[in-house]
Amino acid sequence: MVVVSQTNCLRMEDAGMTRDREKMDHSWRNDEFARREVIGHWWWLIIPVIAIVAGTLLPAVAWLTGTFTPASEVIIYTSQDQVYAEPILKQFERQTGIRVRAVYDSEVVKTVGLVNRLLAENDHPQCDIFWNNEELRTRQLAAKGVFEKWTAIGYRSRRIAVNTNRLSLAAAPHSIVELTNQSWRGKVALAYPLFGTTATHFLALRQVWGDKCWQNWCRALAANKPFLVDGNSVAAKLVAKGEAWVGLTDSDDIAAEQREGASIVELPLTEESLLVPNTIALVRGGGHSAGAERLFEYLKQPEVVEKLVTARALEGVCTRDVTRATLKPEWEGLLVGLDQGTAELKGVFLR
Known part of the structure; x- marks a missing residue:
């Protein structure tokens, strides 16, 4: 009698199952009908998988290797601070594979320099998107037909800022009109009001x-020996250092100094405060229409605006959310009087 152990039985069973599987695999490989049946059942997945892989890998490869074609780039002029704009533009490049060539403004002349460039290039546009950090000059360019379309996103605000080591909040000036008082002589900082948001605010x-009252105030302010500096960030820094006790500047520049631990705070919004949206505009006749349209839509996305708010480049998502009374410019009238108002500012403040 032959005795077969349980272990040997299991080994014999495993060997048998292996031979059966090999036969099945061999028969399937030789069965043309079976192969076609399987492929026919799953073919609908092939094209989406290829599309997903291509959409994911090709932009990344283009971005990493720098192998962009003219059709896969876009040129943007922007007066948004580079420290805030650049990470967002880089993210767009990574997501789309479209290279972004950015031209940033100068702190000294801010938006006006880019506006003049766009006007000079109007017959032969050199850029596709204009990302402006204020509204007046965008409206000026739109009125001259420079843009196909434009929209406003988020907002900052023009504020009075004070150094709390120099001045208690109770003693601070709570109206712009007060900045001409003798008590603030030589203690107020502001950017030259010929450019950027300071010019828009003054206009x-x-x-x-009214023109007469306004001109009198401008002359009294200039006579009060303020620090007239090259840009709102410089004005905010002077207040942060305590060289100026009071400043008239932008909310994002105040926030930048607060991040550095400076003793600077903004006073509440008033009827003399101005809300300042960013604007995104598509330049008429730009050379990269497909990429430009994608970037235009990208910059409008709520998540992009939220990133700017989180970084404190913007103060909020929508001006309609602000309940306090602020300046509400009548933009058409402001544009009509732009040249005259600018000339009057030059007459008072030009060094």
Whole structure:
């Protein structure tokens, strides 16, 4: 009698199952009908998988290797601070494979320099998107037909800022009109009001106060020996250092100094404050229309605006969310009086 152990039985069973599987695999490989049946059942997945892989890998490869074609790039002029704009533009490149060539403005002349460039290039546009950090000059360019379309996103605000080591909040000036008082002589900092948001703010005040009253205030302010500096960030720094006690500047520049631990705070919004949206505009006749349209839509996305708010480049998502009374410019009238108002500012403040 032959005795077969349980272990040997299991080994014999495993060997048998292996031979059966090999036969099945061999028969399937030789069965043309079976192969076609399987492929026919799953063919609908092939094209989506290829599309997903291509959409994921090709932009990344183009971005990493720098192998962009003219059709896969876009040129943007922007007055948004580079420290805030650049990470967002880089993210767009990574997501789309479209290279972004950015031209940033100068802190000294801010938006006006890019506006003049766009006007000079109007017959032969050199850029596709204009990302502006204020509204007046965008409206000026739109009125001259430079853009196909534009939109506003988020907002900052023009504020009075004070150094709390120099001044208690109770003693601070709570109206722009007070900045001409003798007590603030030589203690106020602001950017030259010929460019950027400072110019827009002053021109909006002119519209509300009337030209005569406004000119008198401008002359009194200039006579009060303020620090007239090259840009709002410089004005905010002077207040942060305590060299100036009070500043008239932008909310994002105040936030930048607060991140550095400076003793600077902004005073609440008033009827003399100005909300300042960013704007995104598609340049008419730009050479990279497909990429430009994608970037235009990308910069409008709520998640992009939220990133700017989180970074404190913007103060909020929508001006309609602001409940306090602020300046509400009548933009068409402001544009009509732009040249005259600018000339009057030059007459008072030009060094």
